[in-house]
Amino acid sequence: MTDGVSPVGAGQNRLEYHRLYRGLPRYRWWKPLLAGIVALLYCGIASSTLLAVFLVVTSAVTSATGTPSEFFLPDGQVNQVAFSGIDAASPVSLLMNLGLVAVWMPCILLALWTVGIRPTGRITSVAFRIRWRWLASCLLPAAVATAAMMVLGAVVVPAIQGESLFAPSTPPGTFLLCALVILLVTPFQAAAEEYAFRGGLMQIMGAWVRWRWLAISLPTLLFALAHNYDIWGLIDVALFGITAAWITWRTGGLEAAIVLHALNNIALFLLLSSGMNGSTVVQNSTGGPIILTGTVVMMAIFVLWIERLRRRQRLVTTAAPDSEGSGAPRGWAEATPSRLNPTRPSNTQGDFR
Template sequence: MVQPPPERPGATPPTAPPHDVGPRPDTRHAQPGQAPAPAAGLAYHRLALADPRHRWWSPLVEIPLAGAVYLALSFALGLVWFAAHAGDPASARIELGPSGYPVELFTRPGIFLMTFLGIIVMLPAVLVGRLVMGPRPIGLILSAAGRVRWGWLTRCTGLAVTVFVAAQAVMMLLPVEQAETGAAQAGLPQTVWNGGTSLAILVMILLLVPVQCATEEVVFRGLPMQTLGRWLRHPAWAILLPVPVFVLGHGYDPWGQASVGVLAVVAGWLTWRTGGLEAAIGLHAANNVIGLGLGLIGWADPTASAGGAPGDLVVAVVVDGLYALLVVRLARRRNLPRLRMPPMTTPMAPPPTRFDPIPESRRNP
């Protein structure tokens, strides 16, 4: 039987190159003689660090670039609007109410379309900024998976719609003081429906408003959270600091803005807790679609700048809080991944040691 040649002292037989089987240990804070701690995953607000080419100063270029693209797209959208009304310049005028929303939002489909397209164009502007400055993949602004988790988004949206519809049903059963009589009455308010005009706006509510909500979540939640997460480690900074900007973007009275603030805090916390924007988009979309739908048929006034009450804030806390609890429970049951492993550099293999199959004793007979 042929025996394998003996190994030369000090020689290492050829082996397969080593493989990375998991996160590399974190040696930055390890003391001499102390085993390094295993690398932890990156939460949503820290996902920019998943790109090994990220730079701390990138947002200082990314955000102005996105703003410039947004202004250009808004200008182009305005040109299209005025060109479409060239024959009747007076019809191109859009009158804004005290809350900043058009007063003809539910009576002129063209104004409804322009109002929400004017928000939606912020999405490509932010994506252009990300495409130029990183981090990569660009989908990191959506979730730790680097993309929209469509199944999770669908479940969150369905859950949010269920919670909001149930809340609206309960509130409609409660007695409400009527302004005309001063008496407390319960039941459905008078319905308003303007035929084809209302139908066209209803279609846009169902198609455009979810995209508008996703846009606002990317712009007012995803972008600032991941920008702050480059510089500040604790998630509280990324969740709370963007809230005032989101609140001031809505022209409501103090109680209405407080309710918006509750939604912003819950959406930010869910984004961090679930590792993506899907739960926040579901909450935002259900709130806006149902609110605008009720406004279309005259059951509510989602654009009112006054008339808020402490009860509105209580409802927001209960409804948004219940949704958050249900989402977290669902995420745990589904074992939803919420972290992304940090970048790993494959260690360079040592140079191979020459293996001589001829024993030393046979070289010089």
């Protein structure tokens, strides 16, 4: 089985990523909508359950130690301030807030299975699974783009503005715990958002409307509005979102967007967790229009690099409609080498997506 090369004889009726639901043997117009509704229900149940578990655990710790945790006030009332944002210098706060989003991914997959959109890997890529070799290929471009964003946002822009980074303020032991949580949980948080916005919503729209730009733009708008930033932060997130959606369509899967999203958030959370940004709490205000410069540079580097890799690897970006009763797209897996055709805090440091 190959990963990332185009088979000979690909037909003209092959489906692009956002149209994959149309390849279901028993496609009905209401199935994508029902999947979205069921996914919202499952996500609400899972997130509420996880939140309740955190409240019970932190309450038990407060009672056992006699010292209120960050989520409770001395009188035992819930600390609304602690729940209003992520404190990146608190392993518990990070675990709770990132976990509440990370649980979306299994909920979305379960929703697809529930309504009969199978295999559920249809939401992942045109190969109906994660294309691991392609995902690995995206790591270096994403790392370089993220590094460019961090250098521009954390060093160059503050220098122009007469500012500088602060000395680390988080105790080393606490920072190590936070870094562990960030490294382990953030990839799942980023992947969950990609499955929701670049996966589920994009494919729901694509099931009804052939025009790809509607499937790209509408989920991007919802993605931006899901973030609590000022206008410049929302524009920044929207720019990231529309680029991620375009890359998903262009490459036929979520892998590239997941890698970029995960590395971006990991880098920003680590910076925030250290205290070098002057605060460890994600803020609603941003650095204004200047932050868009870093995002434009980041997106341009990544898109151009990914496009070059896609062409060099002759990446499969479409799938044939399922045959009646088939559980996988036809054609992509049969290729052999002999048959190939000639594929934040929201300030000047960036925004958490």
